[in-house]
Amino acid sequence: MREIILDTETTGLDPKRGDRLIEIGCIEIFNRIPTGKEYHCFINPERDVPIEAQNVHGLSTDFLKDKPLFRKVAKEFLAFIGDDTLVIHNAQFDMGFLNFELERAGFATLAMDRVVDTLALARRKHPAGPNNLDALCKRYGIDNSKRTKHGALVDSLLLAEVYVELLGERQAALGLQSNQGQTVQSARMGKAKAKPRPEALPPRLSKDDIAQHRAYIGKLGAKAIWLKYWPQQDG
16 A cells, blocks of 8 residues: 655745745655655745744755746656555645645645544544654654754654554564564574473372372273373383
């Protein structure tokens, strides 16, 4: 099953008030495993980037001024995501900007029913929160030390790991690996020569138990299978 982990960066919070998309990052996963295929682009927003937004993602007006306009990258972006499921953290935000830009450029918008919102998943699984990406990385022991600022591609890579954790599939895989490891170790131990005990274990059967069992075998006749393992003895 092919899914696309997606994240964006913007000049602000509301495209209807003039904020624009400035970065898209996507990674492809297949059966919840990254394939190594990525899509990433910076976009000229045709406006200044407020210093508040720049402090979050580090993308300045000067850096973005020679980047392509959204309408120039839209076809390549749409070709990469195809018709597959989009996995997005706080999907309403990213989808709002993507659909605003797509409609503005004359393309069909993306349907919300193809989106998995990992923020909604996290809120159901961890209702006490917090459920931002950094908090979820900390909760699941995911190394986010390279995330000094928000970045669409870095955040997508981290979200791919968080997504698997939220679904509980990494724990299942680790459990399987642990069982396999125990099996391998048991097999190896079976080949090793056992060390003799310093003292023999005491018998679990009393002399009376043994006598009763021998008497029972005697009633089974000469063809009793027990006689192959415990032949009659004189006395």
